[in-house]
Amino acid sequence: MLDLLLAGFGNVLSPQIFVLITLGVAVGIVFGAVPGLTAVMAIALCLPMTYTLGPAAGISLLIALFVGATSGGLISAILLKIPGTPSSIATTFDGAPMMEKGEGAKALGVGIVFSFIGTILSIGALMFIAPSLARVALSFGPHEYFAIAVFSLTLIATLSSGSMIKGIFAGVAGFAISTVGIAPVDAITRFTFGRVEINAGFSILTVLVGMFAVAEVIRVAENAHRKGAAPPAPPLLVKIKGFGFSMAEFLGQIPNAIRSAVIGISIGILPGIGAGTSNIISYIVSKKRSKTPEKFGKGTIEGVVASETANNAGIGGAMIPLLTLGIPGDAVTAILLGGLMIHGIQPGPMLFITQGPLVYTIFAALVVAAVMMLILEFVGLRIFIRLLAIPKHILLPIILVLCAVGAFGLGSRIFDVWTILAFGILGYAFAKAGMPTAPFIIGFILGPMAETNFRRGLQLSAGDFTGFLTNPISGTFLALAALSILWQVYGALRPHKIATLPNVQD
Amino acid sequence: MSRNSELIIGLAMLGAGIGYLFMTMQLPRRGAVDATFFPYALGTAMVGLGLLQVIVTLRRTGFLPSTASERLQPRQILTVMATLGLVACFIAALRPLGFPVAAALFLFAQFCLLAPATQKPRLFLYVVLAVVAAVLIFVTFRYGFRLMLPGGPLTPYLP
Structure with missing residues (x-):
């Protein structure tokens, strides 16, 4: 293991890959810091750039973008009270009040350092948990994979914010869109309307870029000329010396950081619940465990530590099911999965056996990216703030053009660019309907996995459906999936009474 | 809702x-x-x-009537439709006009359209930004990443 890790560090510290990681982290931080731009967009845009690179260099670049973008959200969350990414929502709760109290530099320093600690702790977990989980996963067959896919699908939909019905529908719709193209096993073309361009189905990239980037441009267009809209606020500049906090404050936050890292890793492992959830849960737990809960929300470093440690700890957590089972936990890891597959790497249990050196190169790339994140965020704060000052009406059309370039790069086809527009309209419609996008994306990714393994499982059990229930692992996961749905249905019906309470009181 | x-x-x-x-x-x-x-x-x-x-x-009972801020104003709908139209025109023009020209035209039009109502549009700045961004993206991808973006009428003059 140590030999492989050293070899991995040897790979990523080569001049080409090191420069790529440095650039990737820098670009990722910018994407994380600019509200509206996400890690998904950073990775989606840069994915075509990896086509000409080798697997180690290409994957290192994508990982650097992931690490940078996850942490970059703290900059705008603290300075502008706007979370750059969903993973920094809870950072605004205490980061912004600290900024108002004149402790912005301290909040930034705390956020940067504990983002780094969260990332490193999660990489440690990834290195020690992933190989053993991979060994367990090796015994999994089509029955187990089908059940895991179904369970993940229900978990994603039911844990979506807002309406559970809409969450499940979004997941089912994503699954339905994934059925376009040639069917597994019997190779019948479905829903192609005679268009050969979609015989292979829709690309993950066009779906993601459309649903996130194009939909965001449409949302900005919607609000550009709304009457009564406030003019955009100018960015604030702050001065920072050192990391802005004392050693005693740092040591006092260690238990909080470890607890938050455990929460971040645990939630990161579960498909569909990414850093967007873990930072809020970690913040709530931290507040409950704090000796001074009354300070939360008024500007305490405990809140910033909880949020930033947890969201970055989700990086290693999310990589565990991705690498060992080939299951993407969220949209970011979904596109990372696409990136791995483009480079001929099939994540799953066999990855650790067939491509051990590459796996440890990924681990090394994560560590180097985390270190570069610490250095670049510390050195480049003033530059990031100026980038935040670029108006959205300038930035987003340029992003859209870049998205079109990314889509065109898939197969040098204008058809793929039309596809991102179509999915952009769908993403906008989802936003207007209050329908979460994440279940759709995960449904789109996990759908083919569920269908293919279901068909294969039936072939293995000679058409006997009960094989999925009698297999202990698949039976357990399917039972959990059913329980999850029932519990959420029950939960969805209960608020009906609560919603009527104000009328009763009136 | x-x-x-x-x-x-x-x-x-x-x-x-x-x-x-x-x-x-x-x-x-x-x-x-x-x-x-x-x-x-x-x-x-x-x-x-x-x-x-x-x-x-x-x-379900207890629905609140939608507020004025929730309802889309006619101008908002127009801006959204115009944005979708511009994106569609940009995609349709990629082959006939080539990426640099189509992207520069799209960017200029989109900058003007999305400029907040509270700000005065800065047309000269938008023209410069649109041309620079379109050329920079085209050169970066075509010559940096070997992605053969359509050149359109400019193709015979490209290196």
Whole structure:
């Protein structure tokens, strides 16, 4: 293991890959810091750039973008009270009040350092948990994979914010869109309307870029000329010396950081619940465990530590099911999965056996990216703030053009660019309907996995459906999936009474 | 969200499910578990969820009327439609005009369209930004990453 890790560090510290990681982290931080731009967009845009690179260099670049973008959200969350990414929502709760109290530099320093600690702790977990989980996963067959896919699908939909019905529908719709193209096993073309361009189905990239980037441009267009809209606020500049906090404050936050890292890793492992959830849960737990809960929300470093440690700890957590089972936990890891597959790497249990050196190169790339994140965020704060000052009406059309370039790069086809527009309209419609996008994306990714393994499982059990229930692992996961749905249905019906309470009181 | 909005969403979900089921019925059958098995299951689920959304909305009370800020103003709808039109024109123009020209025109038009109503449009700046961004992206991808973006009428003059 140590030999492989050293070899991995040897790979990523080569001049080409090191420069790529440095650039990737820098670009990722910018994407994380600019509200509206996400890690998904950073990775989606840069994915075509990896086509000409080798697997180690290409994957290192994508990982650097992931690490940078996850942490970059703290900059705008603290300075502008706007979370750059969903993973920094809870950072605004205490980061912004600290900024108002004149402790912005301290909040930034705390956020940067504990983002780094969260990332490193999660990489440690990834290195020690992933190989053993991979060994367990090796015994999994089509029955187990089908059940895991179904369970993940229900978990994603039911844990979506807002309406559970809409969450499940979004997941089912994503699954339905994934059925376009040639069917597994019997190779019948479905829903192609005679268009050969979609015989292979829709690309993950066009779906993601459309649903996130194009939909965001449409949302900005919607609000550009709304009457009564406030003019955009100018960015604030702050001065920072050192990391802005004392050693005693740092040591006092260690238990909080470890607890938050455990929460971040645990939630990161579960498909569909990414850093967007873990930072809020970690913040709530931290507040409950704090000796001074009354300070939360008024500007305490405990809140910033909880949020930033947890969201970055989700990086290693999310990589565990991705690498060992080939299951993407969220949209970011979904596109990372696409990136791995483009480079001929099939994540799953066999990855650790067939491509051990590459796996440890990924681990090394994560560590180097985390270190570069610490250095670049510390050195480049003033530059990031100026980038935040670029108006959205300038930035987003340029992003859209870049998205079109990314889509065109898939197969040098204008058809793929039309596809991102179509999915952009769908993403906008989802936003207007209050329908979460994440279940759709995960449904789109996990759908083919569920269908293919279901068909294969039936072939293995000679058409006997009960094989999925009698297999202990698949039976357990399917039972959990059913329980999850029932519990959420029950939960969805209960608020009906609560919603009527104000009328009763009136 | 108002009751009517939730009802429309429910009906749209139901419509999507029925449409998907209808298209599934056009597929050839090859036994009980074939290429139509999952589409039938998914279509049925979509119809079921659409119905559930409609029923839950009809049964639920305590809806608040939508506020003025929630309702789309006519100018907002126009801006959204114009943005979609511009994106469509940009995509359609990629081959005939080439990427640099199509992108520069699209960027300029989009900058002007999305400029907040509270700000005075800075046309000269937008022209410069649009041209510089389009050329920079074209050069970076075509010559940096070997992605053969369409050059259009400029192709004979490109290195």
